[in-house]
Amino acid sequence: MVLLLKTIRELRSQIAIHRQKQQCQVGLVPTMGAFHQGHLSLIKRASAENNFVIVSIFVNPLQFTPTEDLAQYPRQLQQDLELCQKLGVDLVFAPENQEMNSSGDTTSLDDNTSVIPPQNMTDVLCGKFRPGHFTGVATIVTKLLNILQPDRAYFGQKDAQQLAIIRRLVADLNIPVKIVACPIIRETSGLALSSRNQYLTAREKEDAAQIYRSLQQAATAFNQGKLEAKVLIDLVKEKLSPVAGVTIQYVELVDPNTLQPLEQIKDAGLLAIAAYVGSTRLIDNIVLQKRQPIVAIDGPAGAGKSTVTRRVAHQLGLLYLDTGAMYRAVTWLVMESNIAIDNHEAIANLIKNVSLELTSPTAFDLPTIVYIDDREVTNAIRTPEVTANVSAIAAQAAVRQKLVEMQQQWGEKGGIIAEGRDIGTNVFPNAELKIFLTASAAERARRRLQDLQNQGRNDIDLQQLTQDIQQRDEQDSNRAIAPLKKADDAIELITDNLTIDEVIAKIINLYNQIK
Ligand code: PAF
Numbered sequence: 001m002v003l004l005l006k007t008i009r010e011l012r013s014q015i016a017i018h019r020q021k022q023q024c025q026v027g028l029v030p031t032m033g034a035f036h037q038g039h040l041s042l043i044k045r046a047s048a049e050n051n052f053v054i055v056s057i058f059v060n061p062l063q064f065t066p067t068e069d070l071a072q073y074p075r076q077l078q079q080d081l082e083l084c085q086k087l088g089v090d091l092v093f094a095p096e097n098q099e100m101n102s103s104g105d106t107t108s109l110d111d112n113t114s115v116i117p118p119q120n121m122t123d124v125l126c127g128k129f130r131p132g133h134f135t136g137v138a139t140i141v142t143k144l145l146n147i148l149q150p151d152r153a154y155f156g157q158k159d160a161q162q163l164a165i166i167r168r169l170v171a172d173l174n175i176p177v178k179i180v181a182c183p184i185i186r187e188t189s190g191l192a193l194s195s196r197n198q199y200l201t202a203r204e205k206e207d208a209a210q211i212y213r214s215l216q217q218a219a220t221a222f223n224q225g226k227l228e229a230k231v232l233i234d235l236v237k238e239k240l241s242p243v244a245g246v247t248i249q250y251v252e253l254v255d256p257n258t259l260q261p262l263e264q265i266k267d268a269g270l271l272a273i274a275a276y277v278g279s280t281r282l283i284d285n286i287v288l289q290k291r292q293p294i295v296a297i298d299g300p301a302g303a304g305k306s307t308v309t310r311r312v313a314h315q316l317g318l319l320y321l322d323t324g325a326m327y328r329a330v331t332w333l334v335m336e337s338n339i340a341i342d343n344h345e346a347i348a349n350l351i352k353n354v355s356l357e358l359t360s361p362t363a364f365d366l367p368t369i370v371y372i373d374d375r376e377v378t379n380a381i382r383t384p385e386v387t388a389n390v391s392a393i394a395a396q397a398a399v400r401q402k403l404v405e406m407q408q409q410w411g412e413k414g415g416i417i418a419e420g421r422d423i424g425t426n427v428f429p430n431a432e433l434k435i436f437l438t439a440s441a442a443e444r445a446r447r448r449l450q451d452l453q454n455q456g457r458n459d460i461d462l463q464q465l466t467q468d469i470q471q472r473d474e475q476d477s478n479r480a481i482a483p484l485k486k487a488d489d490a491i492e493l494i495t496d497n498l499t500i501d502e503v504i505a506k507i508i509n510l511y512n513q514i515k
Helices: 008-019 037-049 077-086 133-148 160-172 195-199 202-223 229-240 305-316 323-336 344-350 384-394 397-411 423-427 441-454 462-478 500-514
Strands: 003-005 026-031 052-057 091-093 152-156 178-182 246-254 268-277 280-289 292-298 356-359 369-372 414-420 433-438 491-494
Touching: 003 008, 008 026, 008 052, 008 091, 008 133, 026 037, 026 133, 037 052, 037 152, 037 178, 037 423, 052 077, 052 133, 077 091, 133 152, 133 160, 152 160, 160 178, 160 268, 195 280, 202 229, 202 246, 202 268, 202 280, 229 246, 229 268, 292 305, 292 423, 292 500, 305 414, 305 500, 323 344, 323 356, 323 369, 323 384, 323 397, 323 414, 344 397, 384 397, 397 414, 397 423, 414 423, 423 433, 433 500, 441 462, 491 500
Parallel strands: 003 091, 026 052, 026 152, 052 091, 152 178, 292 414, 292 433, 433 491
Antiparallel strands: 246 268, 268 280, 356 369
């Protein structure tokens, strides 16, 4: 069973032991328990980016106002522990109230030292209706970050106000942690997952699904050029007004970082809503952003990802983020600098300040143009010597971390398409379009056989090829670094009976729907 700790003392000594290991990266997922797929997606993301994952489970009394559901809030520790165990969490910290309050079993903000977020961030959205809530959240999150000192902490975009406040508190108090935001996970009806959905009847769930539909309508209007807050807010209200079961508490458009109300969207706007469905208060939001979408294509080897991605990039005018070329460029630099391939420390140092630039070629079948430290290496990175060393370089944690950071920085501008095995889960979990491109092992083997036969190889056995592909799938799905994973919100495209042109047309069609 996953290690469960209830005291800060035990927790600190466990972390200290782990911290002695080389390249230790601690990821924290703070929760109040009662897990749903949203929590699990945070845990999965933390596991992909850290080698030690801690989940905290604490129903924090300080963030419940006196009229709220503290006593009723779902508590299901045993079930949560089993889920943590399944997901390979290293440690669960589930303290009692007394442990988290040095003055004893106190639940009142008045009896505690508090972390008070800026007033203009709590005067808006939920803060207006939940006095003291964000002080309670900021206080407990600061305590958890101080106690655990993680490298990264994971929060859901669903609590967008909480996320912005935590980012601000970490910046203002100089807490050395990276805050990672994870996308909202929804039911197929569109209803955002929440522990409080447990309170809803089937009928109420149907009504609740209209909340997201109303936000989507506003997003469509935004994409058609409607930028004014009043227009977008009114649209949400109009869409919800016929739904008798939903009573809106607020609909607001604010800056996603500062949370200050916007009259019009310049770069990005957070359109957020709180509404009662029966007696349950639900929140949801959507970020309206003027940037071109990101397309993430993942899937097993041999599914045709690379060809499809290049051609889609070319047709849509997106930058093909050729991650393979990036790893090749670093490999080239290591070899050029006469550093041994297994000298991890020297390589980590070498790439600390490296600069990489990728430019789209003029035709989809030409290689991506690559510059490393201002030297053009488009052809130099494609020699057999580089090919022979690239896997060993790509397996190094420091290299992966640096290149994923660079890819994410490019991603901020949008307008890119990337393919791999963990693009939609790890590199761009916020990608607007995620495709899981796959085909049966038999079909992939058939295609591979055809390729080999076209190269004059007639000595290959189809059954053996199929077995090799199945084995590779197994290895790719289970490897420690960047394992093959389908994102929960990816669209699966099975290409067995499709031509390459049909696959491309489908992806372009999906892209046009989200644009
Ligand atoms: O989002 C939550 O579950 C809580 O607000 C948090 C961040 C765990 C603090 O108690």
